[in-house]
Amino acid sequence: MKTLSVSCTGYNGGLPVFIHLEEIVETIKMVTNENLDIRTVTMGISLRDCSNPDIDILNENIYNKITTYARDLVKTTDEVENLYGIPIINKRISVTPIAVVAESCDVPDLTSVAMTLDRAAEDVGIDFIGGFSALVQKGMTPGDMRLIQSIPKSLSSTKKVCSSVNVATTKAGINMDAVALMGRIVKETAEMTRDQGGIGCAKLVVFANAPDDNPFMAGAFHGIGEPECTINVGVSGPGVVNSAVRALEDPSLGDISECIKKTAFKITRMGEVIGKEVAKRLDANFGVLDLSLAPTPAIGDSVASILEAMGLESCGTHGTTAALALLNDAVKKGGAMASSSVGGLSGAFIPVSEDEGMIRAVRRGSLSLDKLEAMTSVCSVGLDMIAVPGDTPASTISAIIADEMAIGMVNKKTTAVRIIPAPGKVVGDTLEFGGLLGTAPVMAVNGFSSEKFIGRGGRIPAPIHALTN
Amino acid sequence: MVPSRFIITVIGADKVGIVAGVTRVMADFSANIVDISQTIMEDLFTMIMLAEVKEDNFDLAAFQKTMSEKGHELGVEVRVQHEDTFRFMHRI
Numbered sequence: 001m002k003t004l005s006v007s008c009t010g011y012n013g014g015l016p017v018f019i020h021l022e023e024i025v026e027t028i029k030m031v032t033n034e035n036l037d038i039r040t041v042t043m044g045i046s047l048r049d050c051s052n053p054d055i056d057i058l059n060e061n062i063y064n065k066i067t068t069y070a071r072d073l074v075k076t077t078d079e080v081e082n083l084y085g086i087p088i089i090n091k092r093i094s095v096t097p098i099a100v101v102a103e104s105c106d107v108p109d110l111t112s113v114a115m116t117l118d119r120a121a122e123d124v125g126i127d128f129i130g131g132f133s134a135l136v137q138k139g140m141t142p143g144d145m146r147l148i149q150s151i152p153k154s155l156s157s158t159k160k161v162c163s164s165v166n167v168a169t170t171k172a173g174i175n176m177d178a179v180a181l182m183g184r185i186v187k188e189t190a191e192m193t194r195d196q197g198g199i200g201c202a203k204l205v206v207f208a209n210a211p212d213d214n215p216f217m218a219g220a221f222h223g224i225g226e227p228e229c230t231i232n233v234g235v236s237g238p239g240v241v242n243s244a245v246r247a248l249e250d251p252s253l254g255d256i257s258e259c260i261k262k263t264a265f266k267i268t269r270m271g272e273v274i275g276k277e278v279a280k281r282l283d284a285n286f287g288v289l290d291l292s293l294a295p296t297p298a299i300g301d302s303v304a305s306i307l308e309a310m311g312l313e314s315c316g317t318h319g320t321t322a323a324l325a326l327l328n329d330a331v332k333k334g335g336a337m338a339s340s341s342v343g344g345l346s347g348a349f350i351p352v353s354e355d356e357g358m359i360r361a362v363r364r365g366s367l368s369l370d371k372l373e374a375m376t377s378v379c380s381v382g383l384d385m386i387a388v389p390g391d392t393p394a395s396t397i398s399a400i401i402a403d404e405m406a407i408g409m410v411n412k413k414t415t416a417v418r419i420i421p422a423p424g425k426v427v428g429d430t431l432e433f434g435g436l437l438g439t440a441p442v443m444a445v446n447g448f449s450s451e452k453f454i455g456r457g458g459r460i461p462a463p464i465h466a467l468t469n
Numbered sequence: 470m471v472p473s474r475f476i477i478t479v480i481g482a483d484k485v486g487i488v489a490g491v492t493r494v495m496a497d498f499s500a501n502i503v504d505i506s507q508t509i510m511e512d513l514f515t516m517i518m519l520a521e522v523k524e525d526n527f528d529l530a531a532f533q534k535t536m537s538e539k540g541h542e543l544g545v546e547v548r549v550q551h552e553d554t555f556r557f558m559h560r561i
Contacts, residue, residue, distance in 0.1 A: 019476075019555050019556065019559060019560070020559075021506055021508055021510075021515070021517055022510075023555060023558075023559045024476060024478060024517055024555055025478075025480075025510055025515060027554060027555055027558055027559075028478055028480070028548065079530075082529065082530060082533060083529065083550075083551045084550055084551050084553065084554045085548055085549070085550030085551075085554060086550075086554065266558045266559065269557045269558050270554070270557065270558050272557065273553055273554070273557040
């Protein structure tokens with residue numbers, strides 16, 4: 001086999017390492033044919049020192065801090081992209097949850113803070129900014145309440161701001177008052193962005209066990225325990241895994257797992273080298289590498305397609321949960337071997353509108369909301385980018401959220417709901433968002449009421465296995 | 470300056486003048502060829518070079534742009550990537 005000798009100073013005692021030509025071509029094919037990309041380089045910035053009772057001063061502090069720290073983010077990321085020849089799709093920023101930063105402001109509406117974030121994001125040239133967030137798993141402060149009440153208006157008057165609310169953890173249980181409130185907030189957000197198909201809801205996530213260092217939107221925020229400034233990298237590559245699995249000849253499930261692990265390893269290594277280089281050039285901490293298979297609407301760049309490559313006729317049929325469990329586990333194992341900084345969500349995402357295979361599966365009737373919920377118990381995140389009829393009651397949205405939060409709480413994992421009650425649409429209609437957000441077929445919800453259950457409020461206590469101390 | 474090494478890949482239909490055209494640009498940018506290999510992969514001419522640059526004022530972006538334009542002129546895809554891309558992906 002032909003090889004090129006590639007220098008390796010500092011590795012292998014300085015002996016040259018031989019890279020096979022096939023390996024070089026493999027890397028290039030991953031990028032050109034299989035959509036390998038670094039989905040996002042996300043800079044986490046602490047805004048804790050921006051607090052001020054005067055909201056105008058607070059906004060000024062926030063704007064100045066973000067535009068100072070992230071001034072060179074886009075330029076540097078572009079340079080590193082060129083150096084390694086691996087596309088970096090998005091540049092993003094996550095900030096300290098605004099409910100914390102704006103707690104001392106005595107104003108009822110925090111939309112001006114969202115608009116400040118949007119303006120800062122626009123001025124430094126990034127794609128999204130996350131952190132219009134509140135952590136309310138055990139209860140709400142007045143500041144949390146003000147933030148949540150400001151979400152619909154904030155998301156309808158900004159373009160790049162993403163919002164998230166953590167309503168449950170394994171340690172604290174589920175705050176059902178917050179769950180009930182979020183059902184209404186989701187509905188209101190959809191209504192306020194009605195002319196764009198309810199797109200505000202695509203920028204709003206309700207979490208259980210939200211990670212502090214997730215680089216992916218819409219759920220990214222810069223956690224309270226994080227340093228001043230970090231670089232977190234989100235790597236993606238469902239297309240690469242899909243091609244690798246499809247290239248196997250009559251594999252056993254063990255072979256498939258092994259193949260996914262090796263592929264995930266390679267993808268993760270790429271993310272690590274890029275993340276470290278960006279962090280070094282920006283003089284920031286390198287935080288985590290989040291290896292998540294995040295699909296795009298491009299043909300083949302699909303998690304559903306990987307599951308079908310394992311032998312399922314259509315994603316969502318019986319066996320899908322098992323196949324997804326195998327995929328998710330193999331991705332984590334390959335990633336953990338490749339980098340000691342793996343964090344965030346790291347697993348397979350199953351957003352319906354962003355995955356061409358999932359869309360197809362919903363349209364042909366093989367994938368339902370119920371099956372998606374089951375799938376979320378074995379993969380990262382949860383019910384993601386799902387459109388439901390516009391007349392779905394707020395209590396039903398809350399109940400869907402509650403189910404998902406229960407899965408996260410009991411299984412000690414992150415789960416999330418990003419759901420769009422599509423204004424004026426019914427089952428069978430389609431929502432077109434375009435770009436990475438894709439196309440969402442409107443899915444049926446259970447028509448029986450959950451209103452009384454949701455109306456009870458209070459808290460679902462933490463499970464017995466939360467008592468680990 | 471610590472020398473930087475880049476993997477240059479040229480992929481496309483074979484024709485006269487590809488090597489000459491590409492290496493001309495490399496010479497203009499003082500990029501030295503450390504190793505070179507060519508093969509046919511999936512019916513496509515594939516030339517892979519390891520190049521080393523020692524100049525302090527080497528302009529990677531301009532080099533990539535010129536190489537890519539030259540490739541376009543020759544009807545092939547030319548990529549210039551830091552060697553770490555491949556080293557990190559395939560070796561521990």
